[in-house]
Amino acid sequence: MKNNIKNNIKKEKNRKESIIEGNNINFKYGDTEILKNINLDIKEGNFISIIGPNGSGKTTLLKKFLKILNVKKNEILYLNKDLLSYSNIEFAKMASYVPQFGEQNIFFSVEDVVMFGRNPYLKRFQEESIDDKKIVEDVMKLTGVWEFRDKYITELSGGELQRVIIARVLAQESKVIFLDEPISHLDIHYQIEILKILNKVKKDKSITIVAVLHDLNMAIEYSDKIVMLNNGIVEKYGDIDEVITKELIKKVYKINFEILTHPKTGKKYFLPDYK
Numbered sequence: 001m002k003n004n005i006k007n008n009i010k011k012e013k014n015r016k017e018s019i020i021e022g023n024n025i026n027f028k029y030g031d032t033e034i035l036k037n038i039n040l041d042i043k044e045g046n047f048i049s050i051i052g053p054n055g056s057g058k059t060t061l062l063k064k065f066l067k068i069l070n071v072k073k074n075e076i077l078y079l080n081k082d083l084l085s086y087s088n089i090e091f092a093k094m095a096s097y098v099p100q101f102g103e104q105n106i107f108f109s110v111e112d113v114v115m116f117g118r119n120p121y122l123k124r125f126q127e128e129s130i131d132d133k134k135i136v137e138d139v140m141k142l143t144g145v146w147e148f149r150d151k152y153i154t155e156l157s158g159g160e161l162q163r164v165i166i167a168r169v170l171a172q173e174s175k176v177i178f179l180d181e182p183i184s185h186l187d188i189h190y191q192i193e194i195l196k197i198l199n200k201v202k203k204d205k206s207i208t209i210v211a212v213l214h215d216l217n218m219a220i221e222y223s224d225k226i227v228m229l230n231n232g233i234v235e236k237y238g239d240i241d242e243v244i245t246k247e248l249i250k251k252v253y254k255i256n257f258e259i260l261t262h263p264k265t266g267k268k269y270f271l272p273d274y275k
């Protein structure tokens with residue numbers, strides 16, 4: 001009896017709220033249909049990876065979620081509220097974005113760029129507070145960019161710039177962080193480091209992470225759920241075991257490969273044949 005109650009409490013805690021709801025998301029560039037009737041329910045505090053071949057619509061989907069591309073009424077809801085009814089400031093506290101190709105603004109130092117993450121919390125012309133500065137310093141140390149703080153961002157390598165942009169979204173403290181191939185410019189050390197940091201903010205602060213990842217092994221390691229896009233439709237959305245299957249990977253990526261078990265983590269490990 002006691003165990004039953006305990007289990008029910010545990011189940012209740014695990015029943016997470018829906019933070020993003022996509023209802024029949026569609027998108028066309030000209031006459032070409034890019035996204036076709038996409039329905040997705042993303043729970044708060046989950047790490048969601050979006051995988052799929054080049055051109056399958058991953059970036060387009062992120063841009064819909066971020067209102068960078070036109071959305072229709074009630075096509076996308078955040079916390080049960082239509083995305084279109086959020087003010088810009090409210091939305092900046094809800095969602096932040098690390099784009100595929102980081103911006104380069106020659107007039108700003110690294111520290112300035114990370115400080116931009118605090119803009120939604122500042123009134124017009126208001127100076128940053130000690131708290132804002134502390135948050136910026138902490139996220140810069142976390143992402144390993146504190147030592148570059150006085151450099152201009154044009155003076156950074158691609159991977160260093162990527163980490164600065166990630167520091168900026170962490171400073172923004174939004175409920176959802178969208179990232180488009182966030183580790184593509186990073187060496188293996190920082191690939192793991194950045195995904196570990198994202199995983200930690202997910203766990204500690206219940207932040208929802210939605211990341212486009214090409215590396216299936218990284219997706220397996222860090223995701224709670226995976227969205228597999230193929231030609232503008234959701235081929236599969238679910239737990240790792242449901243999505244990373246021989247049948248689906250072969251169908252979508254058209255390659256030969258093995259799925260092994262990682263000797264240390266016990267998780268699935270994806271190994272292409274390279275032929």
Ligand SMILES: Nc1ncnc2c1ncn2[C@@H]1O[C@H](COP(=O)(O)OP(=O)(O)OP(=O)(O)O)[C@@H](O)[C@H]1O
Pocket residue numbers: 029034052053054055056057058059060061
């Ligand atoms: N501005 C645009 N105008 C017209 N077509 C576009 C535009 N941007 C993207 N597309 C097309 O939309 C489709 C989906 O592109 P998208 O960038 O969403 O794919 P993706 O899955 O993110 O690809 P990748 O893995 O290569 O980054 C592609 O066929 C692409 O050519």
